[in-house]
Amino acid sequence: MRFRIKSIRQRFTFALATVITAIMLIFSFILIGYNNNSLEKDLCVRLTTLTELTVKSLSSALWQYNFEYISDYIDSLFLYEDLAFASVSTKSKTIKKKLLQGFEGKDFSYFKESPKFITKEAAVVYQKVVVGKVFLAMSRERINSLIVNNSVLAISLLFLIISAIFITIYILSRKYLFQPLTSLENSARSIAEGRLDTQIDTGSEDEIGKLARTFSQMMQNIKAITASRDELNHEIAGHKRAEKEKKKLETKLQRARKMEAMGLMAGGVAHDLNNILSGIVSYPELLLMDLPEDSPLRKPIKTIQESGMRAADVVEDLLTIARGVATGKEVLNLNTVVDEYLDSAEHHKLERIHPLSAFKTELDSELLNITGSASHVKKVLMNLIVNASEAIEGRGTVTVSTINRYLDEPLKGYDDVRTGEYAVLRVSDNGSGISPKDLDRIFEPFYTKKEMGRSGTGLGLAVVWNSMQDHNGYINVKSSEKGTVFELYFPTTREKMADEGEQAPLENYLGHGEKILVVDDEERQMEIASGILTRLGYIAEAVSSGEDAIEYVKTNPVDLILLDMVMPKGINGRETYEEIIKIRPGQKAIIASGYAKTKEVNMAQELGAGKYIKKPYALEKVGLVVKEELEK
Numbered sequence: 001m002r003f004r005i006k007s008i009r010q011r012f013t014f015a016l017a018t019v020i021t022a023i024m025l026i027f028s029f030i031l032i033g034y035n036n037n038s039l040e041k042d043l044c045v046r047l048t049t050l051t052e053l054t055v056k057s058l059s060s061a062l063w064q065y066n067f068e069y070i071s072d073y074i075d076s077l078f079l080y081e082d083l084a085f086a087s088v089s090t091k092s093k094t095i096k097k098k099l100l101q102g103f104e105g106k107d108f109s110y111f112k113e114s115p116k117f118i119t120k121e122a123a124v125v126y127q128k129v130v131v132g133k134v135f136l137a138m139s140r141e142r143i144n145s146l147i148v149n150n151s152v153l154a155i156s157l158l159f160l161i162i163s164a165i166f167i168t169i170y171i172l173s174r175k176y177l178f179q180p181l182t183s184l185e186n187s188a189r190s191i192a193e194g195r196l197d198t199q200i201d202t203g204s205e206d207e208i209g210k211l212a213r214t215f216s217q218m219m220q221n222i223k224a225i226t227a228s229r230d231e232l233n234h235e236i237a238g239h240k241r242a243e244k245e246k247k248k249l250e251t252k253l254q255r256a257r258k259m260e261a262m263g264l265m266a267g268g269v270a271h272d273l274n275n276i277l278s279g280i281v282s283y284p285e286l287l288l289m290d291l292p293e294d295s296p297l298r299k300p301i302k303t304i305q306e307s308g309m310r311a312a313d314v315v316e317d318l319l320t321i322a323r324g325v326a327t328g329k330e331v332l333n334l335n336t337v338v339d340e341y342l343d344s345a346e347h348h349k350l351e352r353i354h355p356l357s358a359f360k361t362e363l364d365s366e367l368l369n370i371t372g373s374a375s376h377v378k379k380v381l382m383n384l385i386v387n388a389s390e391a392i393e394g395r396g397t398v399t400v401s402t403i404n405r406y407l408d409e410p411l412k413g414y415d416d417v418r419t420g421e422y423a424v425l426r427v428s429d430n431g432s433g434i435s436p437k438d439l440d441r442i443f444e445p446f447y448t449k450k451e452m453g454r455s456g457t458g459l460g461l462a463v464v465w466n467s468m469q470d471h472n473g474y475i476n477v478k479s480s481e482k483g484t485v486f487e488l489y490f491p492t493t494r495e496k497m498a499d500e501g502e503q504a505p506l507e508n509y510l511g512h513g514e515k516i517l518v519v520d521d522e523e524r525q526m527e528i529a530s531g532i533l534t535r536l537g538y539i540a541e542a543v544s545s546g547e548d549a550i551e552y553v554k555t556n557p558v559d560l561i562l563l564d565m566v567m568p569k570g571i572n573g574r575e576t577y578e579e580i581i582k583i584r585p586g587q588k589a590i591i592a593s594g595y596a597k598t599k600e601v602n603m604a605q606e607l608g609a610g611k612y613i614k615k616p617y618a619l620e621k622v623g624l625v626v627k628e629e630l631e632k
């Protein structure tokens with residue numbers, strides 16, 4: 001069986017255990033062998049000495065036939081340990097024979113052949129005459145058990161010593177080798193997983209410490225390299241972004257120039273055509289008055305008149321496209337324009353042409369006013385709605401909606417919409433959509449996918465585009481196979497419409513000179529909010545950053561703070577509020593933001609801030625929320 005040893009620690013332990021076991025085994029063998037040998041030798045020496053002693057002691061007794069002495073002597077021999085057999089004999093007979101208990105009846109040859117005994121025989125000589133023989137046998141039993149006992153003792157002792165060595169080596173290597181190595185390994189792993197600022201233990205002075213220091217130095221270098229690489233990447237990304245942005249802007253500029261040029265041309269043609277057309281449109285009318293009812297000329301002249309009227313419509317579009325011709329502007333509300341259009345004869349006709357299309361509206365009741373030309377906006381709306389219903393094959397829905405939108409940062413889209421307050425007119429449909437390729441050109445005059453001259457002249461969106469330029473507005477178009485959304489951004493105004501009165505009784509939310517601090521980084525927003533609050537009877541103070549607000553409240557207590565949430569140049573609204581409540585615990589505040597309710601808003605509210613209002617502000621909304629918060 002092969003098994004893989006993975007760590008140095010395992011390998012070290014395994015090697016240590018193997019070496020120590022081998023040493024232990026060798027030592028044991030040597031020790032046991034030596035012990036065995038010396039005991040055996042000792043036994044032999046004892047037997048030889050005893051034999052010699054016996055031969056000497058018995059020589060004269062044998063010569064004199066002193067059997068009694070011999071018998072006593074042999075008996076006394078058995079005082080010696082290990083002696084198992086002793087006998088003395090002359091040439092003719094055995095004089096005395098003695099055996100250890102349990103071996104009765106055995107003779108010398110038995111002991112000689114058995115491996116459990118060692119034997120010795122010697123001649124007894126008296127004055128150079130052999131007078132008899134001595135036979136002795138000693139048992140190995142005792143020394144065998146001695147050997148076993150000694151071996152066990154020796155092995156146990158060795159085992160103890162070796163275990164002590166093993167444990168010492170293990171503890172030392174663990175402390176000075178494995179633990180530093182493991183810690184280094186952990187650091188390396190953590191670094192490999194991307195945590196570049198992992199601490200490396202460089203405390204010790206030994207080789208591992210040196211390795212750790214080198215490694216740490218290497219990490220510092222890598223960190224420096226990574227940082228400069230990140231910086232470089234960041235710079236490259238920045239350049240790329242700028243390059244892309246530039247290209248986009250260039251295309252947009254080119255597009256705008258092209259449209260302007262085409263508009264100018266269309267406008268020029270329209271002026272000339274307009275003069276020519278007046279003859280074609282007005283003369284048939286005069287002619288018809290003079291012609292008798294049954295004249296065969298009436299029909300062709302009527303056709304001429306109708307064609308002239310159609311041409312006049314086209315010319316009117318062209319004139320709209322030629323900018324600067326727009327009629328006077330007034331304060332108006334997009335909701336009114338939408339309502340008026342949807343109630344017009346043109347729209348009812350459209351509904352009859354597209355019976356399967358449903359027309360829906362979602363109008364913001366607090367929509368801010370704009371400055372514009374109602375007739376142009378109506379035309380714009382009509383063109384969008386006509387296009388939307390033409391894009392729907394079969395059943396579908398065209399939705400017209402209006403909403404206030406405050407942009408804290410520019411909105412990137414078809415046009416780049418600048419920051420500010422807008423009233424947005426949205427026309428969306430679930431029709432066939434516009435391909436990206438066409439999307440680039442749809443606003444060009446005469447660009448149409450419909451059969452030129454029959455169902456479309458391609459002037460509809462050109463009118464939309466030019467009207468929006470005229471209104472300093474922006475267009476955003478999004479389209480997919482699921483449908484198209486046109487969003488028109490009209491800059492708002494705080495002026496009232498000519499016939500517009502106060503909507504709700506102001507008394508419901510009038511203030512009584514309470515002091516309110518407006519915090520907003522946009523000057524126009526600051527002015528609007530201060531204006532509204534003053535109008536409502538409050539004393540309004542304004543600062544343009546969170547930092548200024550904190551300074552302000554240090555010395556001036558205020559009843560309420562109207563706090564902008566997003567202020568990119570400094571600390572945001574939530575951070576500002578966090579600091580302010582340290583100075584004025586329980587400070588009342590209202591949060592304003594152009595965005596939908598964000599996490600930051602929630603956090604500020606958890607800290608104690610009150611209601612959130614969405615920008616752009618409507619007087620009534622601000623009034624009600626301020627009143628509610630102050631009365632809390």
Ligand SMILES: Nc1ncnc2c1ncn2[C@@H]1O[C@H](COP(=O)(O)OP(=O)(O)OP(=O)(O)O)[C@@H](O)[C@H]1O
Binds near residue numbers: 448457459484
């Ligand atoms: N909502 C829409 N869905 C799909 N395609 C659209 C939509 N709006 C415009 N288009 C595409 O843009 C093209 C240009 O529209 P535009 O209104 O300028 O001209 P037209 O509708 O073709 O003609 P006209 O409006 O002068 O009768 C259309 O031909 C159509 O292909």
Ligand SMILES: [Mg+2]
Binds near residue numbers: 383386456459460461
């Ligand atoms: Mg159209």
